[in-house]
Amino acid sequence: MNSSLEQLVNLSKLDTQIDSYNPKIEAINAKLEAKKGSINALVEKKHEIQNSITRLEALISDTNRQIAEQGEKMKKISARSSSLKKEKEIEATQTEETLGKEQLESLNEDIERNEKAVEIKKADLKELDEKINEANTELKELENETASSLKEIEDSKKELYKQKDALLAKINQKVLEFYEKIRKWAKNTAVVPMKKQACYGCFMRVNDKTFSEVVHSESITTCPHCGRILYSEINEGEIITEPVVAKKTTAKKTTTKTTTKKTTKKTADESVEE
Template identity: 40%
Template sequence: MNKHLKQLIELSDLDKSIDEFIPEEERINGALNDLVAEREKASRQIDELENLIVDTSYKIDKQETALVEHRDKIARHESKSESLKTEREIKALGIEQDIAKEQINFINDEIERLQKSQEDSRAKIADLKSRIAAIENDIKQAKSESKEALASLADRKEVLLANRAKLVEDIPQKVFAFYEKIRRWAGNRAVAPVKKQACYSCFMKISDKVYGEVIASSEIVTCPNCGCILYVAQE
């Protein structure tokens, strides 16, 4: 086999192995990122609930002011009732008093409902705070675990990168540049095996003539269909 082709096959295998670290790194970082996102979400929920409690306090203040007004009104009616003479006047005032009392009941119910919602919000905040404390613990643990895992990955990757650098030194610049150019669009399929007379990058059958050239492998042969570098795989 052509010496340079042999080097490119080796280089391509190394590049595949180096790229296999990417999903592994993502998986390790992903677990930690998920926890951080969960903590942020819980913090945001706490902020929202705290704002809601403040808004509700304003609403309660407003209702309490209205309550005072209605009570004053009732007191005024009561002092007025002594001076009333006709039955009609007395009846009209009675109706007004009933309405005011009803409104007071309604406002009291409303205040109770608002206070209840504040209590619910406070309970939710307490739950979220203990949830955050648990997540903080998980983050601490995940950080120390991922640190170890990433360090071990980095060590293994470094070995492969050193091997790659050494191999690249031996490959003529022109051959290496050719490989890199194909790799830019073909990725890790830049060097593809031929099996059953088909290119295993694009899976198209190659002609007898090209197949013969690949078998002879005295030159670097590319797939006429996809442009990848071809070699005969040991089947």
């Protein structure tokens, strides 16, 4: 194989290998992000509960203030009632006292209800804290696990980059530019094999001239349909030594003949289809 072509085939294989790690890295990062996301959701819920506890406690404190006020009012009423003589005034004061007591009861009920709510919310908070701790532990474990996988990937990538650098130092600059230009759109299929006279990038059949050029691989040949760089998977040695072998052994010649026949037949078939 032409040395530049051979270098491009190797370079393309290295680039493909390097890129193959990206989905793995993305999958690991996605897993970590998902875990962090679930922890954030729990923390947000915790803040919501804390806020409602604060609101309830402020409510309780306000009710306590109202109870104190009500107590003062009741004291005044009872002080006043002892000095009253007129029946009507006594009755009115008694009604006031009864109403005041009812109000106190209602305020005390409010406190009891709100205190119970605080208790429930504090229990929820405790449960949530446990969940957050658990999730944080899981995250740490995941980070440890993935750190080693990421390290392995990094090491493998480093090794591949080393090989790539060595290759880039040898490769012809023009050839490299040509490859990079194709790689821009073809990504990891910039250099593809030709199999059964078809380009393995666009899967179109190449003409006999291109086929022959690719098989002999004396220069860099591109697919006439898509422009990808083609290389032959047929062992170059077989082709170059073919005439020599053919002279020496008839068996090999027969094989070669059969192959040629098949190709010719296929060409005929395909031209019919066209």
